[in-house]
Amino acid sequence: MRFDHVGIATRDAATLADLFADLLDTPVAHEETFDGMRVVFLELDDGGYFELLEPESDGTIADYLDREGPGIHHVALATDDLPGALDRARELGVDLVDEEPRPGAWGHEVAFLHPRSTAGVLVELVEQ
Template sequence: MHFDHVGVATDDAAVLADLYGDLFDAPVAHEEVFDGLRVTFLQVGESYFELLEPVSDEGTIANYLDREGPGIHHVALATDDVGAALDTARDHGVELIDEEPREGAWGHDVAFLHPRDTGGVLVEFVQH
């Protein structure tokens, strides 16, 4: 397992992508509209910033922005087997948001752990 990306909730992914591109020499690696979000991945070395901009006033990220404002939403760890990573988390008593892997942005399999059991951090497992 290794660090894959940090998800950043934003009201304007294009503006933030331009800023991060200039500040961190982080080119756009992938963009798509997925699950009510404009998602932009910026590559930094072997890892990414995932910019999450809601395309409507409803949905998880729109609600997050209303409640918390822009900023870090989650951290993601890459794994070769999301199902096995979920089993390990389950064995350690960690509450799962996703009981099974599901399709995420960029066609990856993903699953989330509840921040209540991970020190207040929303953790995502991602399998490329």
């Protein structure tokens, strides 16, 4: 597996995207509305991304922002075999948020590992 992105919850993706674009001298690589969120990806030099998540309706990110405030929401790792990665997590006793891959932003398949099994870190597995 390799680093793919860090997901950052925010109430204003446009302003944060402008800040990170200037601060990190990095372009916006992709924007979309997905699952009740505005999602903006900024591409880093190593091929990883900052993913900015702004809620457009009630849902997971809106709830997270109400509970925790803005900040890092999850860390994503890329895999070439998402079903295999989920099988491996099960073998190791890791609690899964998603038992099976599901559609994610940018047309990717994703699944999340529950933070209670990963030292409080919400881990997203991504197959591109």
